[in-house]
Amino acid sequence: MASDTSEVMLRATMLEKHFQMGDTVVHALRGVDIAVTKGEIVAILGASGSGKSTLLGILGGLDAPSAGRVEIAGVDITKMNENELAEIRNKKIGFVFQFFNLISTLTALENVELPVQFSTGGQFSSRKRAEELLALVGLQERLRHRPGQLSGGEQQRVAIARAMANAPDVILADEPTGNLDTATGESVMNILFDARRETGATLVLVTHDAQVAARANRTLTMQDGLLV
Numbered sequence: 001m002a003s004d005t006s007e008v009m010l011r012a013t014m015l016e017k018h019f020q021m022g023d024t025v026v027h028a029l030r031g032v033d034i035a036v037t038k039g040e041i042v043a044i045l046g047a048s049g050s051g052k053s054t055l056l057g058i059l060g061g062l063d064a065p066s067a068g069r070v071e072i073a074g075v076d077i078t079k080m081n082e083n084e085l086a087e088i089r090n091k092k093i094g095f096v097f098q099f100f101n102l103i104s105t106l107t108a109l110e111n112v113e114l115p116v117q118f119s120t121g122g123q124f125s126s127r128k129r130a131e132e133l134l135a136l137v138g139l140q141e142r143l144r145h146r147p148g149q150l151s152g153g154e155q156q157r158v159a160i161a162r163a164m165a166n167a168p169d170v171i172l173a174d175e176p177t178g179n180l181d182t183a184t185g186e187s188v189m190n191i192l193f194d195a196r197r198e199t200g201a202t203l204v205l206v207t208h209d210a211q212v213a214a215r216a217n218r219t220l221t222m223q224d225g226l227l228v
């Protein structure tokens with residue numbers, strides 16, 4: 001139905017991913033179908049090695065599938081060249097990773113400014129935008145700190161601010177509290193959910209935490225390369 005289709009923000013169809021490792025092939029994804037509605041929060045659970053990170057990477061255009069298709073807001077990203085993909089990743093997607101993946105030589109402010117600066121014809125002035133976002137995650141007093149001078153929770157808050165830089169339609173978070181203690185993880189998760197609510201972004205979240213999963217609109221489980 002056309003009305004349903006227009007509400008789907010993220011759709012993957014028959015996604016497969018194979019890794020050739022010498023003589024053996026690892027089937028990381030074996031035909032994954034998923035459709036996520038605009039503004040929806042989907043939690044993905046599943047054992048280590050079941051393909052969760054592979055799926056998120058492909059949904060966000062970080063990696064190409066071996067077969068199948070990914071559409072973001074109805075646009076097929078699977079056939080895009082690297083420049084087109086880079087623009088989609090920069091403008092439409094915000095990534096949050098377990099190990100923060102900040103640039104260690106840059107300050108918090110510079111880490112958040114970078115994606116705004118990369119954005120061609122962007123909608124934001126980078127310095128002001130980065131300051132606003134860091135204030136939103138409670139780090140207005142840490143603008144000049146580098147990642148090594150920040151706690152894990154603070155680093156993840158910088159990463160959340162960075163993910164929000166260009167007001168993405170989709171946030172993909174891969175075990176964002178997996179490297180944090182319980183209390184810090186909880187506060188970081190609250191910040192992530194608040195940021196999502198402010199923007200109405202669609203959120204796909206990999207987690208091992210049942211409490212976090214309970215806050216999602218829908219929970220899916222990955223098992224041996226398939227969503228079950």
Ligand SMILES: Nc1ncnc2c1ncn2[C@@H]1O[C@H](COP(=O)(O)OP(=O)(O)O)[C@@H](O)[C@H]1O
Pocket residue numbers: 019021026027028046047048049050051052053054055
């Ligand atoms: N770049 C890669 N090269 C080879 N094998 C990979 C690669 N990335 C993931 N895999 C394999 O694919 C499977 C799924 O991995 P992953 O998506 O990281 O699982 P999860 O995030 O659920 O722990 C695992 O067997 C893993 O070893």
Ligand SMILES: [Mg+2]
Pocket residue numbers: 052053054174
């Ligand atoms: Mg993983």
